[in-house]
Amino acid sequence: MTWQLYPAGDFGRYREQWDELNGQGPKSPVLDSAFIAYSLEELGSGKEILAIHQESDTINAMTVVYKSKFGVWDTFQPSQAPLGAWINNSGNELQDLMKTLSTELPGIVLKLGLTQQDPSIYPRPADQGCISTMDYIETATVDTSGSFDDYWSSRGKNLRHNLKRQRNRLQKEGIETHLNIIRDRDHVRDAIEAYGKLESAGWKGEEGTAIEINNSQGKFYVALMEDFCNRKLGSIYQYFYNNELVASDLCIEQAGVFVILKTTYDESISTSSPAFLMRQDTFQQVFNNKQIRSIEFYGKMMDWHTKWSHDSRMLYHVNCKKF
Secondary structure, eight states: OEEEEEEGGGGGGGHHHHHHHHHHTTOOGGGSHHHHHHHHHHHOOSOOEEEEEEETTEEEEEEEEEEEETTEEEEOOOTTOSSOSEEEOTTSOHHHHHHHHHHHSSSOOSEEEEEEEOTTTSOOOOOBTTEEEEEEEEEEEEEOSSOHHHHHHTSOHHHHHHHHHHHHHHHHTTOOEEEEEEOOGGGHHHHHHHHHHHHHTSHHHHHTOSOOTTSHHHHHHHHHHHHHHHTTOEEEEEEEETTEEEEEEEEEEETTEEEEEEEEEOTTOOSSOHHHHHHHHHHHHHHHOTTOOEEEOOSOOOTTGGGTOSEEEEEEEEEEEOO
């Protein structure tokens, strides 16, 4: 068993092998090689390392790591990525993989960290030897195996009543709501540009963290969504009041898992909730797609998440300390 280290710029040469490992186990859209490749290209520092573990000429683990501070290495994970860039098959012990990798990384290595791991993908390991884990955040999920009508009737009375009341009010004001779903690669760039303009009008624009079509975030999401839409696995949801865009979601899917990557909405609207109205219509559409088995938020579970789901799980970090 051995680890080989390469500059992360070589990742493109190993995308097929990465996707083979993803297909064997996680089958996660946020661990798809496209997500890693475009993250490195647009959001990386250029100092990341691609590590590949082989046994009998078979690749059974891969990761992208970077030196976060003296003696400490962590999985590559920009803020746009919900999970750390680590993938392995189920035939290898995590402790052995992390321990051997820590001996191969350059310089003094006191700790190797796997950030934000999902227990639905990799069950949380027990603390033993060099391995210890810690809670990160609780995140919400929605089981879509039943019908939308059954799901909606199980939601709280306040949510159902409030959205119905909002729709009635909008109708009385002569405002028609419309959900537009973009899946065509050729329309992605315009949709991301519209998303960015809507987001820039709110608090993220004031803080300078909003998507702009030509900033690193904008380039990342254009490349990512074009790639997924080209494979019929990406969707950009746009919600309109008449002809005005008031909310938008960026979503990707794979192997029955539907992930809401980002949401923005018109923060100047106070008499209704465009994001909630969009979510109701979006969920109805997703529930009707029988290939989808779960909707993932992958953000810290907030009070508003509980209106849409009572199912959650704890994401976790894994650390391997040498001393």
